[in-house]
Amino acid sequence: MDFPTLPLIGGALIGTSAMLLLAGLGRVAGITGICWAAVSGPDRGWRFLFLAGLLAGGVVATELLSVPVPEIPEGPLPVAIAAGLLVGFGTRRGGGCTSGHGVCGIGRQSRRSIVATGVFMAFGVISVFVFHQVLGVMS
Amino acid sequence: MKSLIAVLTGALFGAGLVISGMTDTAKVIGFLDVTGAWDPTLMFVMMGALAITAICTPWIIKWQRPLLAEVFSLPLRTEIDARLVGGSALFGIGWGLWGYCPGPALTALTYGASSTVVFCVAMLAGMGLSDLLDRRRDG
Numbered sequence: 001m002d003f004p005t006l007p008l009i010g011g012a013l014i015g016t017s018a019m020l021l022l023a024g025l026g027r028v029a030g031i032t033g034i035c036w037a038a039v040s041g042p043d044r045g046w047r048f049l050f051l052a053g054l055l056a057g058g059v060v061a062t063e064l065l066s067v068p069v070p071e072i073p074e075g076p077l078p079v080a081i082a083a084g085l086l087v088g089f090g091t092r093r094g095g096g097c098t099s100g101h102g103v104c105g106i107g108r109q110s111r112r113s114i115v116a117t118g119v120f121m122a123f124g125v126i127s128v129f130v131f132h133q134v135l136g137v138m139s
Numbered sequence: 140m141k142s143l144i145a146v147l148t149g150a151l152f153g154a155g156l157v158i159s160g161m162t163d164t165a166k167v168i169g170f171l172d173v174t175g176a177w178d179p180t181l182m183f184v185m186m187g188a189l190a191i192t193a194i195c196t197p198w199i200i201k202w203q204r205p206l207l208a209e210v211f212s213l214p215l216r217t218e219i220d221a222r223l224v225g226g227s228a229l230f231g232i233g234w235g236l237w238g239y240c241p242g243p244a245l246t247a248l249t250y251g252a253s254s255t256v257v258f259c260v261a262m263l264a265g266m267g268l269s270d271l272l273d274r275r276r277d278g
Contacts, residue, residue, distance in 0.1 A: 004180050004183035006158055006159060006160065007159045007160055007180050007181060007182075007183035007184045007187065008183050008184075008186065008187040009155075009158055009159070009187065010154075010155045010156065010157070010158035010159020010160065010161070010184055010187065011155065011159055011183060011184035011185060011186060011187020011188040011189075011190075012155070012187040012188065012190065012191055013151050013152070013154055013155030013158065013159075014151075014152055014155035014156065014159070014184070014187070014188045015187065015188035015189065015190065015191030015192045015195075016151060016155075016191055017148045017149075017151035017152040017155060018148075018152075018188070018191075018192055019191060019192060019195045019196070019199065020144065020147065020148045020151070021144065021145075021148040022195075022196065022199050022200070022205070022211070023195075023199050023202075023205060023206055024141070024144040024148070024205060024206050024207050024208075025141060025144055025145070025205055025207055025208045026204070026205030026208040026209075026210055026211040026212055026213075027208075027212055028212070028213065028214065029148065029152060031152075031240075031241040031242040031245065032241050032266070035241055035245065035263075035266070036263075036266045036270075039263060039266075040267075040270065045142075045145075046141060046142065046144075046145040047145075049142050049145035049146045049149065050145045050146070050148060050149035050152075051149060051245065052146065052149065053145065053146040053147065053148065053149025053150040053151075053152070053153065054149040054150070054152055054153035054156075054242070054245060054246055055153060055245065055246060055248060055249050056146075056149075056150050056153065057149060057150030057151060057152065057153030057154040057155075057157075057246075058153035058154065058156060058157045058162070058246040058247075058249050059153075059249050060150065060154060061153070061154035061157040061158050062157055062249070065158065067157050067158060069250055070160075070162055070163030070164070070165065070166070070247075070250075071163070071164075071165060072164075072247075072250060072252040072254060072255065073164045073165075073237060073238055073254065074254075075237065075254075077254060077257055079236060079237065080237055080254050080257045080258045080261065081257060081258075081261045082233070082236065082261075083233040083234075083236040083237030083239070083258060083261070084233070084237070084244075084257065084258040084259065084260070084261025084262040084264070084265060085233070085261045085262070085264060085265040085268070086229050086230065086232050086233025086236065086265065087230055087233035087234060087237075087239065087240065087241060087244070087258075087262050087265065088233075088241075088261065088262035088263060088264060088265025088266040088267075088268070088269075089226075089229060089265035089266065089268050089269050090226045090227065090228070090229030090230030090231070090232070090233060090265070091226065091230045091240075091241060091266070092226070092265065092266040092269035092270065093222050093223075093225060093226025093227075093229065093230075093269050094222070094223050094224075094225075094226025094227035094229075094230055095214065095216070095222075095223060095226070097230060097240050097241045097242070098234075098240040098241075098242065099152075099240075099241075099242050101227070102185060102188075103185070103188045103189065103192055104192060104196070105214075106189060106192070106193070107188075107189055107191075107192025107193045107195075107196040108192075108196045108197075108200070108213070109193075109197075110214070110217075111217060111219065112214070112216060112217065112218075112219060112223055115219050115223065115224065115227075116223055116224075116226075116227040117227075119223075119224055119227040119228050119231060120227040120228070120230045120231035120234060121171075121231065122231065123227070123228045123229075123230075123231025123232050123234075123235070124171040124231040124232075124234045124235040125171050125172075125173045125174070125231075125235070126231070126232070126235070127171070127231060127232040127233075127234070127235025127236055128168055128171040128172045128173075128175075128235040129172075129173075129174050129175075131235065131236050132168060132172065132175075132235075133172070133174065133175055137236070
């Protein structure tokens with residue numbers, strides 16, 4: 001493994017973004033919450049702008065820094081649908097995802113977020129083992 | 140000014156996701172593949188982000204108010220319940236299955252793959268389903 005310069009820098013940018021949002025608007029940078037409330041309300045405005053920025057920032061980073069576009073997963077569409085449903089339903093039930101719980105919540109030393117992050121990491125590991133190692137769903 | 144902060148923080152977040160490798164599902168699945176060819180690189184994304192949020196959050200939330208809002212909007216719940224654990228478990232399963240959590244999924248829309256659109260639509264449907272379930276229970 002090379003020294004993880006890009007993961008560290010990318011992570012630091014994510015952390016900085018979360019802190020600017022907290023300091024500026026007093027909001028948690030949880031993508032699940034922002035994404036769902038941008039659709040269903042309330043307070044759609046800033047959330048919609050945040051998501052527009054999210055996509056734009058991704059494009060700018062890809063183009064300006066020539067970050068290679070990663071390979072797109074090539075599994076069957078029913079798998080994409082099942083995974084999307086699980087991610088959407090699960091994050092909404094659990095009150096957050098990798099950003100809201102993992103980055104912001106743990107940074108706030110929230111017990112709920114520490115538990116949630118441990119659980120979704122553990123089930124992510126189990127899921128990869130079962131679906132990719134044992135069942136090979138993507139092939 | 141509020142709008143500017145929303146766009147800017149979104150853009151920083153999106154750039155961070157792209158630069159760090161979180162939009163690369165092969166890397167994400169490799170990171171969760173602890174029992175196989177484990178690729179620990181993405182651990183450093185979390186470390187880079189937490190290095191900033193863990194230091195700044197306790198300081199910022201002691202302010203009387205955010206710079207551009209009346210109050211800090213922080214989660215108040217503290218209980219570890221079945222909903223938190225079960226939701227996070229389902230999210231972890233979906234995350235390991237396809238390799239996207241919500242932020243990277245939305246950011247990866249800019250790569251232009253139709254399977255990513257399908258994933259994101261399913262994700263929104265999953266979020267809606269959770270709300271629907273709550274409304275049925277309450278009403």
